[in-house]
Amino acid sequence: MADNPTTITLTIDGQEVTVAKGTTILRAAKQAGKDVPHYCYHDGLSSPAMCRLCLVEVEGAPKPMPACVTQATDGQVVHTESEQALDFRRGVLEFYLVNHPLDCPICDQSGECKLQDYVHEEGRKHGRSREPKRIFGRDDFGGDVLFYGDRCVMCTRCVRFMTEVERDARLTVVERGNRSVIDTFFEEGLEGTHWHGNIVDICPVGALVSKDFLYKARAWDLEHTDSICPSCSQGCNISLHVRDNLVQRLKPRDNLEVNGFWMCDHGRLNYEWLNRGDRLEAPLVRSESGVRAMGWREALAAFLEAAAGAAGNAVRAVASPRASNEDLGAFRALVESLGGGDIVYRMSRAADEVVLKGFPSLARRRDLAPNGRGAELLGMLRVGSDEGTGGLEDVADHDGIVLVLGDALDDQAPDFGSSAALFVHLATHASAASANAHFVLPITSFAEQEGSFTNLNGRVQRFWPGIRAPGAARPAWFVIGVTLAERTGSTAPRSAAESFASLGSSFPPFAGMSYDDLGTGGALVNQPVSLSGD
Amino acid sequence: MAITVKRMERPEPERTSYLRAALSGMALTFKHMVNPVKVTQQYPEEQTDLHPRWRGTHRMEVHADGRPKCVACGLCPTVCPANCIRLVGGEDDQGNRYPIVYEIDEFRCIFCGMCQEVCPVEAIHVGRHFENAEYTRDRFVYDLERLMEQDHPTALLWDPSDPRSE
Numbered sequence: 024m025a026d027n028p029t030t031i032t033l034t035i036d037g038q039e040v041t042v043a044k045g046t047t048i049l050r051a052a053k054q055a056g057k058d059v060p061h062y063c064y065h066d067g068l069s070s071p072a073m074c075r076l077c078l079v080e081v082e083g084a085p086k087p088m089p090a091c092v093t094q095a096t097d098g099q100v101v102h103t104e105s106e107q108a109l110d111f112r113r114g115v116l117e118f119y120l121v122n123h124p125l126d127c128p129i130c131d132q133s134g135e136c137k138l139q140d141y142v143h144e145e146g147r148k149h150g151r152s153r154e155p156k157r158i159f160g161r162d163d164f165g166g167d168v169l170f171y172g173d174r175c176v177m178c179t180r181c182v183r184f185m186t187e188v189e190r191d192a193r194l195t196v197v198e199r200g201n202r203s204v205i206d207t208f209f210e211e212g213l214e215g216t217h218w219h220g221n222i223v224d225i226c227p228v229g230a231l232v233s234k235d236f237l238y239k240a241r242a243w244d245l246e247h248t249d250s251i252c253p254s255c256s257q258g259c260n261i262s263l264h265v266r267d268n269l270v271q272r273l274k275p276r277d278n279l280e281v282n283g284f285w286m287c288d289h290g291r292l293n294y295e296w297l298n299r300g301d302r303l304e305a306p307l308v309r310s311e312s313g314v315r316a317m318g319w320r321e322a323l324a325a326f327l328e329a330a331a332g333a334a335g336n337a338v339r340a341v342a343s344p345r346a347s348n349e350d351l352g353a354f355r356a357l358v359e360s361l362g363g364g365d366i367v368y369r370m371s372r373a374a375d376e377v378v379l380k381g382f383p384s385l386a387r388r389r390d391l392a393p394n395g396r397g398a399e400l401l402g403m404l405r406v407g408s409d410e411g412t413g414g415l416e417d418v419a420d421h422d423g424i425v426l427v428l429g430d431a432l433d434d435q436a437p438d439f440g441s442s443a444a445l446f447v448h449l450a451t452h453a454s455a456a457s458a459n460a461h462f463v464l465p466i467t468s469f470a471e472q473e474g475s476f477t478n479l480n481g482r483v484q485r486f487w488p489g490i491r492a493p494g495a496a497r498p499a500w501f502v503i504g505v506t507l508a509e510r511t512g513s514t515a516p517r518s519a520a521e522s523f524a525s526l527g528s529s530f531p532p533f534a535g536m537s538y539d540d541l542g543t544g545g546a547l548v549n550q551p552v553s554l555s556g557d
Numbered sequence: 558m559a560i561t562v563k564r565m566e567r568p569e570p571e572r573t574s575y576l577r578a579a580l581s582g583m584a585l586t587f588k589h590m591v592n593p594v595k596v597t598q599q600y601p602e603e604q605t606d607l608h609p610r611w612r613g614t615h616r617m618e619v620h621a622d623g624r625p626k627c628v629a630c631g632l633c634p635t636v637c638p639a640n641c642i643r644l645v646g647g648e649d650d651q652g653n654r655y656p657i658v659y660e661i662d663e664f665r666c667i668f669c670g671m672c673q674e675v676c677p678v679e680a681i682h683v684g685r686h687f688e689n690a691e692y693t694r695d696r697f698v699y700d701l702e703r704l705m706e707q708d709h710p711t712a713l714l715w716d717p718s719d720p721r722s723e
Binding site: 127128129133161237238239240241243244 | 629630632635648654677
């Protein structure tokens with residue numbers, strides 16, 4: 024490629040790789056499918072080349088070269104697996120273990136620890152150090168972070184994250200040599216910062232651990248499911264870490280278009296509601312003789328009968344910005360089928376955005392729900408206060424048909440919907456208001472179903488089910504789809520993919536989109552999205 | 558085809574007589590009458606000597622102050638092929654990792670001893686013990702307290718003088 028000055032070709036472990044000029048050896052090796060061990064290097068941070076673990080053998084170079092800062096040059100021959108390169112790493116790893124306490128059995132990082140991995144793969148079997156290890160004990164850094172100084176490998180990723188990405192230098196390295204340790208300034212700690220959970224993620228060892236997750240589960244017991252953070256309209260890509268059908272923690276997934284490698288603490292720690300035990304588990308149907316739990320077939324037959332009886336009444340509908348695009352689209356179709364009408368939704372709004380200064384396209388947005396934009400694109404209207412309450416006065420005493428999807432109506436008076444001719448509440452949880460509903464239909468939360476959210480920039484992103492739905496709860500798009508199919512004699516969508524694909528025919532923003540186009544990174548809707556809502 | 562008849566020679570009467578065998582059997586009987594060899598063990602008055610590597614119901618080792626030695630590392634439930642160990646870890650008042658729940662279902666257990674082998678702090682052991690009768694089935698799910706109460710000797714998983722079985 025000598026005639027093309029923007030790319031170079033080098034050989035890594037006998038494999039030719041062509042990369043852009045200026046690429047480091049470590050990134051070139053990644054392109055070639057070789058993972059050069061490293062601690063201090065992180066894709067989202069600067070490279071100080073201080074962990075010395077990414078040393079590789081470069082033919083012609085007089086000494087081992089750190090792959091994370093050495094730029095690849097044309098015709099270079101690099102060995103990452105040669106006896107020499109392994110020797111470099113074995114030596115470095117031995118030094119790491121001089122002061123490491125080897126307390127893997129009680130360390131939360133065990134199972135996802137880079138020191139454990141590398142030493143297991145390439146390190147010496149037995150330590151030769153006979154000197155006593157230095158002991159720091161553990162330190163509370165404030166916020167959600169605990170620091171175990173003995174386990175630290177001094178990669179300074181956390182210090183650089185706070186300085187370069189969060190731009191609030193709360194951490195630093197104090198002392199020198201083998202006494203050096205990460206510390207906070209005086210008693211300030213990390214309290215009050217909004218992104219410090221990320222330093223737990225990027226810590227390659229168990230030096231920084233989450234208090235929330237402390238000793239809760241082992242890394243190898245957790246099942247990971249790709250999902251989308253439901254806490255604001257940014258739509259950070261996350262994965263749900265699940266054990267025993269309970270979400271144990273949320274971790275960010277890489278997506279440079281949306282959240283880079285990061286997520287905020289607000290979203291990270293806002294998952295307990297997914298594990299609530301007081302869920303609706305069976306369709307509840309109210310008649311003169313009282314409320315009765317039924318099977319779906321019976322309940323939907325009763326609903327169709329009631330819907331036919333209530334035909335002609337005006338429809339007022341409430342949706343939730345926590346419901347997926349598929350659910351909202353199906354709900355819209357249900358409302359149209361019963362005569363049509365406005366659909367409103369309520370969404371809490373924070374006082375201000377919390378922007379990640381080093382990655383300004385990422386922020387904890389003001390709208391504290393994942394799919395407000397989706398609801399807007401599907402023609403729904405926002406009502407209520409910034410706390411996500413009120414605004415339903417028209418619906419509460421409506422005497423026609425009242426349909427509620429997803430909104431638990433927690434703030435509503437116990438007589439909400441009591442005068443309605445037909446009140447249907449599709450919800451995950453019951454509230455005082457749902458006692459008035461003629462039909463309470465249990466639906467799943469986003470963690471229990473497949474679907475997609477539209478974030479504030481109009482990016483549609485998919486999520487997958489991570490936990491089992493309780494009892495007979497089913498996704499709203501499925502429940503509504505089956506009902507409408509019965510009512511109109513059409514076919515119900517058989518999957519979330521079909522349900523999503525059918526959105527396009529009624530709603531131009533989604534026209535022509537399908538799950539295949541979204542992939543794991545998402546895709547933008549067809550029409551430019553105004554930022555008026557923010 | 559001509560038929561040939563094979564003529565069997567009948568053995569001599571002294572070879573076919575049962576008298577010799579009966580006498581030798583009775584000789585053995587009389588020998589034991591005057592010189593008895595004890596083979597019946599009077600269990601339970603007399604207890605059996607179990608092999609040092611016998612693997613029976615579990616036992617949890619405790620520290621001198623009565624805390625379990627277990628640090629809730631999660632290796633035994635991970636390695637257990639019968640999936641009989643339930644462990645929920647947590648933090649105690651001194652900030653140590655410890656098992657909030659530690660249960661072994663001795664009915665599911667196949668007594669392979671891998672939990673003892675994998676334990677990094679030598680807390681869980683299989684025991685040299687076999688008398689496990691209970692009146693109810695649920696008594697066979699041993700909780701942490703019960704495991705700590707057990708006081709039978711623990712199994713040796715290998716011979717210390719010959720650790721590699723050579």
